[in-house]
């Protein structure tokens with residue numbers, strides 16, 4: 386039993402996901418125009434390895450490879466990253482436990498219109514005419530308040546897992562940013578601005594893409610760039626992430642056991658004076674499996690300013706408060722970066 390009727394599909398609510406449990410067939414609201422797949426045809430030959438490198442963080446040339454990948458694609462994968470495998474598996478199983486609740490239960494922690502945390506459709510939903518085959522749960526810091534609502538007696542396991550994972554992500558972000566920024570020769574002050582600190586912003590986003598009766602007309606998460614500095618994504622063993630490469634079109638990022646996908650966001654694009662592209666990506670869905678992914682977003686303090694590093698002679702972007710950039714992004718979306726170019 387749920388509290389949703391078919392009419393809910395027609396409302397302009399961009400927060401409440403469709404009730405995936407009880408829908409019958411494939412609703413028009415979720416049917417996207419057919420994509421031009423011709424560009425994807427080249428995919429059959431094996432460009433994947435040369436495209437997005439899988440970098441061993443324990444190898445001596447990791448830093449060089451990371452620099453190259455950031456400069457070329459704005460995305461790479463990492464293995465030997467030091468995050469315990471059991472913890473990664475636990476995050477995945479706890480996420481599945483959450484999304485397995487009924488829609489009615491999940492909606493008890495529905496994100497509010499001006500809020501950032503809780504259950505709901507992705508924040509980018511209002512910028513697209515069609516709805517996404519997606520439901521998410523957004524965590525900033527502690528998730529104990531929401532978890533207590535969902536599981537009055539059994540919230541601890543969920544919270545402990547998410548806390549431990551966020552701590553690991555913070556450490557990994559720290560290590561990655563040292564490697565990414567050192568070759569840019571940024572000042573110590575700039576380095577401190579970028580690396581995790583008590584006032585940095587961090588978001589843990591659990592994404593759920595239920596199996597879909599019509600995957601060729603559905604979109605899991607529509608085309609976007611991530612807004613903050615750096616994102617660490619775990620595809621949890623099921624492919625679905627695609628990146629857009631100029632001249633090649635949409636390319637799958639193969640899920641590699643134990644690996645994380647790391648990608649450059651808008652703020653790092655600005656800070657690197659466009660030396661690193663903010664990679665455009667999306668998530669596709671499939672018919673046979675319920676896909677879960679876990680994304681960790683890291684950004685500088687909301688009250689700080691973002692600008693190209695002082696090391697660049699000709700800054701290509703204006704300096705502005707981070708929170709102002711984020712509000713531009715969620716007003717103009719695709720145009721946000723061009724609005725801050727000089």
Ligand SMILES: C=C1C[C@]23C[C@H]1CC[C@H]2[C@@]12CCC[C@@](C)(C(=O)O1)[C@H]2[C@@H]3C(=O)O
Pocket residue numbers: 501507508509510523588590609610611612613682
């Ligand atoms: C600090 C952030 C980063 C946000 C917005 C805000 C809180 C939620 C994040 C996400 C999570 C899901 C994808 C995304 C694209 C979305 O729709 O919401 C992300 C977005 C961004 O990177 O722009």
Ligand SMILES: O=C(O)CCC(=O)C(=O)O
Pocket residue numbers: 590592606611618620625626627666667668677678680
């Ligand atoms: O699920 C995925 O593979 C992509 C998720 C993503 O892009 C995001 O959460 O920002």
Ligand SMILES: [Fe+2]
Pocket residue numbers: 609610611666
């Ligand atoms: Fe993303």
